[in-house]
Amino acid sequence: MSPIDVVEPQSSNKSEPLTSQQVVDLTRQHNYGTWRFQKGWNPMHIVDAEGCYIVDGSGKRYLDFSSQLMCSNLGHKNxxxxxxxxxxxxxxxxxxxxxxxxxxxxxxxxxxxxxxxxxxxxxxxxxxxxxxxxxxxxxxxxxxxxxxxxxxxxxxxxxxxxxxxxxxxxxxxxxxxxxxxxxxxxxxxxxxxxxxxxxxxxxxxxxxxxxxxxxxxxxxxxxxxxxxxxxxxxxxxxxxxxxxxxxxxxxxxxxxxxxxxxxxxxxxxxxxxxxxxxxxxxxxxxxxxxxxxxxxxxxxxxxxxxxxxxxxxxxxxxxxxxxxxxxxxxxxxxxxxxxxxxGLVERARELAPYVEGKLRELKAKHASVGDVRGKGLFWAVDLVKDQTTKEPFNTYSDKVSGKPLLVDQIAAKILADGVTIQAWVSHFVIAPPLIVTKEQIDHGISVLDKHLGLADAAVGQ
CATH class of the missing domain: 3.40.640.10 (Type I PLP-dependent aspartate aminotransferase-like (Major domain))
Structure with a gap:
């Protein structure tokens, strides 16, 4: 064969597109989930994203309340x-x-x-x-x-x-x-x-x-x-x-x-x-x-x-x-x-007091919320067993040992209600895209509010 000869690929029948479940199964079987035990990993299949929303394989939309990994500041599909x-x-x-x-x-x-x-x-x-x-x-x-x-x-x-x-x-x-x-x-x-x-x-x-x-x-x-x-x-x-x-x-x-x-x-x-x-x-x-x-x-x-x-x-x-x-x-x-x-830098600054006010209302309402803190559109909601001692529900040792975390349980319920939120050990990170509206902020916080009862019920235990 000369250096310039070209080998044509063998013809094959076009494969059927993967179903959403096949995508999840192949991902679980052949990819590592990061910072976690692999057993029980069941990643959601994402097929689209636009503005402040992501869309799963079934077509369901989710408010992206943490800019995925606190990175999609401009929102999706700009x-x-x-x-x-x-x-x-x-x-x-x-x-x-x-x-x-x-x-x-x-x-x-x-x-x-x-x-x-x-x-x-x-x-x-x-x-x-x-x-x-x-x-x-x-x-x-x-x-x-x-x-x-x-x-x-x-x-x-x-x-x-x-x-x-x-x-x-x-x-x-x-x-x-x-x-x-x-x-x-x-x-x-x-x-x-x-x-x-x-x-x-x-x-x-x-x-x-x-x-x-x-x-x-x-x-x-x-x-x-x-x-x-x-x-x-x-x-x-x-x-x-x-x-x-x-x-x-x-x-x-x-x-x-x-x-x-x-x-x-x-x-x-x-x-x-x-x-x-x-x-x-x-x-x-x-x-x-x-x-x-x-x-x-x-x-x-x-x-x-x-x-x-x-x-x-x-x-x-x-x-x-x-x-x-x-x-x-x-x-x-x-x-x-x-x-x-x-004007998104200015927008984050202008929305900060609004977010802070909503989160402080959340803290006043829920015995499980020990602290809310942040700047701009970057906030944390810290969960505690006792607001006086500030003892968290879970620690880093729980996470690395594989013990179920309360914040993960709450995040799963929030996800089922159409909002994605980052949970880490004993707190949630609220960091929506900087294009977020007040109505979207209200919705995300209301869904969090709805499911914090699970933490409130565990206070003092």
Whole structure:
């Protein structure tokens, strides 16, 4: 056979389309369900999504009350983003990272409009965890130091470095080796249930002082890594003084501040990025999810000018095949322009008091609701056995041991009523697309209200 001979494929009868149940069965049989025991996994078959709704294989619509994984900020099937993906696929579907592309230049240009001032050098990835890996490498190369201080009740990704820097029990399965060298953990900043038993504001922000103590007593701390508002682990909002104080501490000791804004970026909290709430600019900002509204996988590790300048004369020892993949960059440009056109950052800010009011009514009504907290369109509803002791119904140990969780039972009932909501150990995350209406907010909260009786009945048991 010559090199130019073409072999025609054998003809075959067109197979019948899969039924919805076949899709579910094949998925269960041949795919891993993430962060769970595989036994009992029964994924819902999703066939369509538009606006604030997703549609299952039977045609039933569900209000997406957590933007799937707190990532579909723009809502589903935005035509400007869909068309940007199609145009880029037709024009240039791939270029290796060593080439310049129009999509890369356009995204770099528009990022300068929305990122904190002074954050202006970019490394593109295909996920938030890869962006964090890049941040760790950059911090260590820049400082010549190795240790990174993260916090408990944090999540930074699933790859080797980022899972090692994750404070929550998703790290446990990888230990002892998975913790990795050079990762230290500090207490989270959680005024509702302070892990070091202090009371705000009289504490003087002791959780930040604790990090300073760690830096003083470690030989080579390269960076402090924080989620500005803790995401999956409870939408934990720090007090106003925390971030400015942490910034001063990092500056005093020559330590970089890394802000993991994978979940809190892109208007979710009522600012383009959550760090803006406190007027604090990190040295490295990591983000993903909402940068394309999750239409395509894209992450970003963005650094300050001083770090960029360092690598003019120092070897940048990082890269991968899909860095700056043009098919991921073009929809990011479209997403940002749509967010600007629709005023979605401002919308999240304006809707925040409305959501907060509704959730505080929920807390007043239900004995099982210990706390509600959040910013913008990013909120948590925390369930407790006792509002005084703040004891949760379930703990991380229950989750990793396979014990049924009360929040999962409630979420299943909410799903049956046509609303999807993210449940995690002992709380719900409420983070609808930023295009959500007040009527949709009312509906989602009313369905949650309806099924919290299951938790109320278990109070005190």
């Amino acid at each position: 035509q400007a983003v869909v068309e940007a993906i199609a145009r880029q696929a037709q024009q240039l579907s791939y270029a290796m990272p060593g080439y310049a592309t129009t999509a890369r230049a356009e995204l770099s240009q528009i990022l300068l409009e929305v990122l904190p001032r002074g954050i202006n050098k970019f490394f593109f990835t295909t996920s938030g965890t890869e962006a964090n890996e890049a941040a760790f490498k950059i911090a260590r190369m820049y400082t010549g130091k190795s240790k990174i201080i993260a916090r408990y009740r944090s999540y930074h990704g699933s790859t080797a470095g980022s899972i090692a820097a994750t404070g929550d029990p998703r790290r446990w399965a990888m230990e002892p080796g998975g913790k990795g060298p050079g990762i230290l953990f500090a207490p989270e900043v959680h005024c509702y249930k302070c892990p070091i038993k202090h009371t705000y504001p009289g504490c003087g922000i002791a959780c930040a002082d604790y990090i300073e103590h760690m830096i003083r007593n470690e030989s080579d701390v390269a960076a402090v890594l924080v989620e500005p508002i803790v995401g999956t682990n409870g939408v934990i909002v720090p007090p106003e003084e925390y971030m400015p104080k942490l910034r001063r501490i990092c500056d005093e000791y020559g330590v970089l501040l890394i802000a993991d804004e994978v979940m809190t970026g892109w208007g979710r909290t009522g600012e383009w990025f959550a760090m803006n709430h406190w007027g604090v600019v990190p040295d490295i900002l990591v983000t993903a999810k909402g940068i394309t509204s999750a239409y395509v996988p894209l992450g970003l590790c963005a650094t300050s000018e001083k770090i960029a300048e360092f690598f003019q004369d120092h070897y940048f020892a990082h890269g991968h095949t899909y860095e700056a993949h043009p098919l991921t960059l073009a929809p990011a440009v479209a997403t940002i322009r749509e967010m600007q056109r629709l």
